[in-house]
Amino acid sequence: xxxxxxxxxxxxxxxxxxxxxxxxxxxxxxxxxxxxxxxxxxxxxxxxxxxxxxxxxxxxxxxxxxxxxxxxxxxxxxxxxxxxxxxxxxxxxxxxxxxxxxxxxxxxx
Amino acid sequence: xxxxxxxxxxxxxxxxxxxxxxxxxxxxxxxxxxxxxxxxxxxxxxxxxxxxxxxxxxxxxxxxxxxxxxxxxxxxxxxxxxxxxxxxxxxxxxxxxxxxxxxxxxxxxxxxxxxxxxxxxxx
Numbered sequence: 416x417x418x419x420x421x422x423x424x425x426x427x428x429x430x431x432x433x434x435x436x437x438x439x440x441x442x443x444x445x446x447x448x449x450x451x452x453x454x455x456x457x458x459x460x461x462x463x464x465x466x467x468x469x470x471x472x473x474x475x476x477x478x479x480x481x482x483x484x485x486x487x488x489x490x491x492x493x494x495x496x497x498x499x500x501x502x503x504x505x506x507x508x509x510x511x512x513x514x515x516x517x518x519x520x521x522x523x524x
Numbered sequence: 525x526x527x528x529x530x531x532x533x534x535x536x537x538x539x540x541x542x543x544x545x546x547x548x549x550x551x552x553x554x555x556x557x558x559x560x561x562x563x564x565x566x567x568x569x570x571x572x573x574x575x576x577x578x579x580x581x582x583x584x585x586x587x588x589x590x591x592x593x594x595x596x597x598x599x600x601x602x603x604x605x606x607x608x609x610x611x612x613x614x615x616x617x618x619x620x621x622x623x624x625x626x627x628x629x630x631x632x633x634x635x636x637x638x639x640x641x642x643x644x645x646x647x
Contacts (some may be wrong), residue, residue: 416586445631446631448633448634450569450634452569457619457637457638457639457640458561458569458619458621458634458637459637460633460634460635463632463633463635464633469635499568501568501569503569503571503634504631505631510586511583511628511629512571512583512585512586513559513571513574513631514571515561515568515569515570515571516568517568518568518569
């Protein structure tokens with residue numbers, strides 16, 4: 416079955432740039448979406464179609480994709496950005512299932 | 525404003541079934557799909573499947589095929605997810621989310637989520 420691979424954890428100091436990667440064989444053909452989940456809360460969409468930001472999401476959140484890797488970048492990370500981040504995409508082989516990456520715990524301290 | 529309100533927590537015995545509801549408001553229900561996502565305690569997100577609120581077409585995760593059924597009631601703008609033959613590893617928070625994908629082959633964003641429903645499977 417198709418898999419998306421993320422690092423388990425990323426740690427930065429406040430004001431630094433955090434980069435979270437997501438690797439998947441179908442990413443050259445399929446969009447990546449990014450979700451932020453704070454403890455005890457439902458996920459929130461922060462990036463869609465690789466690099467678009469929904470209304471209400473701070474400009475410090477950006478996304479990019481190149482080859483088999485998508486990247487979520489948080490420029491000038493804030494303490495309130497501490498959360499789990501998940502990428503979401505689908506296979507390109509004809510399998511219509513969708514998958515989430517394993518998630519990355521972002522620590523900002 | 526768009527809202528998805530889910531039914532309350534459930535406790536079930538192994539082998540039983542559970543049906544979780546998700547009532548939508550603030551948008552045209554039949555213009556979007558609904559995806560269901562679950563999260564076991566301390567674990568990541570798992571996509572369970574999708575249903576078109578327009579025509580009821582479904583797309584289920586392979587590992588749940590045969591145990592899960594997703595339906596909608598357009599008269600009440602409510603989506604349902606039923607999971608049968610429950611096991612202890614089905615213990616999780618179950619979320620519904622509005623899906624911009626309107627056809628089985630369309631993959632798109634999940635932009636609004638319900639508050640989650642905890643389903644506990646225990647003897």
